[in-house]
Amino acid sequence: MIHISRSVVGAAELEAMGRVMREDGYLGMGREVRAFEEEVREYLGGQDRSVICLNSGTAALHLAVQAVTRPGDEVLVQSLTFVASFQAISAAGAVPVACEVYPDTVTLNLEDAAQRITPRTRAVMPVHYAGNPGDLEAIYGFARRYGLRVIEDAAHAFGCTYQGRKIGSFGDLACFSFDGLKNITSGEGGGVVASDPRVIQSVQDARLLGVQRDTEKRYQGARSWEFDVQQQGYRYHMSNLLAALGRVQLRRFEGEFKPRRIELAQKYRVAFTGAGDLQLLQGDPGPIVPHIFPIRVLNGKRDGLRQFLLDRKIECGIHYKPNHLLSFYGGGQEALPVTERVYEELLTLPLHAGLRDDEIDYAIASVIEFLSQAADC
Ligand SMILES: Cc1ncc(COP(=O)(O)O)c(C=O)c1O
Incomplete structure (x- = not known):
């Protein structure tokens, strides 16, 4: 995995x-x-x-x-x-x-x-x-x-x-x-x-x-x-x-964790620029040292991509379920339409300072493969 x-x-x-x-x-x-x-x-x-x-x-x-x-x-x-x-x-x-x-x-x-x-x-x-x-x-x-x-x-x-x-x-x-x-x-x-x-x-x-x-x-x-x-x-x-x-960890951050996180995010961004059905979030790696790498998958394709990646043992997640939908905070009595739409699109891809090049390359290739298959359908 x-x-x-x-x-x-x-x-x-x-x-x-x-x-x-x-x-x-x-x-x-x-x-x-x-x-x-x-x-x-x-x-x-x-x-x-x-x-x-x-x-x-x-x-x-x-x-x-x-x-x-x-x-x-x-x-x-x-x-x-x-x-x-x-x-x-x-x-x-x-x-x-x-x-x-x-x-x-x-x-x-x-x-x-x-x-x-x-x-x-x-x-x-x-x-x-x-x-x-x-x-x-x-x-x-x-x-x-x-x-x-x-x-x-x-x-x-x-x-x-x-x-x-x-x-x-x-x-x-x-x-x-x-x-x-x-x-x-x-x-x-x-x-x-x-x-x-x-x-x-x-x-x-x-x-x-x-x-x-x-x-x-x-x-x-x-x-x-x-x-x-x-x-x-x-x-x-x-x-x-x-x-x-x-x-x-603080001593390792500037020389090790930070550049690797930025490098990985940059790699995703370059690979996905212009990809159909996929929207990168705005914000430049560098000033941003990304803790996670969420993308927006458009046109109802998020769950298909998620399953495709999981089948290939690429863990992905959804950050986050909006809090106004939780019972303790109103259970969705009030609608927040933009938030609810974005929630349906978000998918977080692997990113951490220990992620290897071959792992991110595989994750990128898998996302692109799914999106090109989905475009043909
Ligand atoms: C946005 C946000 N706020 C607060 C927290 C809480 O931090 P902790 O897990 O250290 O309690 C987290 C942790 O994941 C978080 O993602």
Whole structure:
């Protein structure tokens, strides 16, 4: 089977985790997490930024939403995203308001979002689908116009740039995921990047059960015995063990993972340019370091292509089932026609830093074979 995605880890990651096991005697959150946060901060750049690492990207989004909303507030978010974006909003007691996407990028449609503004709208969550941040300038302009906070769901966008600046190095709040399949992994993990001191303090405390300023103590190898709690918190902190893995992945990213992901996406794009019944998403590999490679298969041919590839042991998938169709989020009571059409067309092809040339060549040839057969029918 050619995998749609997988982790690329090896001896260096094993050695780093082994070192923590041999030397740490603790494994929880301490100096290794602090070092990972500092290294991610340096990598992203940007003045006055803090990185706060958590045990998942979902936890990062949840605490980011909690930091800038009150229960009952509304958050504008595209329906076509991983369920984690919606769950993070509802976990904080806020209400996810499902919006349309632009079909050519699968990013948040601002004209549609504007129609869904109410007096309770507090934030907007653009999702950087497949690594594409879309028109961030327009998103921040929109947020300013309506007085909203921006929580960028940058789970797909680690290492991506917008107008030459790295995602997370500017703007309001950005949330990354370091789960096993992302551009870099810490096994499971995530991070909030922000510059607002109130947000930073809120997320730091909330990741440790709301214990005030526990982060500083743990980074000095100490514990909090006398403390206060002023907000709902969770056990969401990252462990030293996972941070050690993440640190190695970060060192490998620029020279190894990033160029390979870009090269593979470029290869698909060149091979598919001009192919009938197939629409590439807009967005240039390079500024975009693609986490996944979705295409749009037109004229009702998506499921046929999907089965054709699966029969050839080429794993493919559908990112994502729109959230407004899920029972918990309305079960499709409201129609989002563009989103529903794009959902029927999307197909994600294999892309990960360990994908070999012969594997992608086979995947490309198979797609082209199917499309030319289908055109003859
Ligand atoms: C768009 C999006 N948001 C959030 C998440 C959540 O990240 P995690 O899996 O680290 O909880 C993911 C993970 O796949 C994602 O794709």
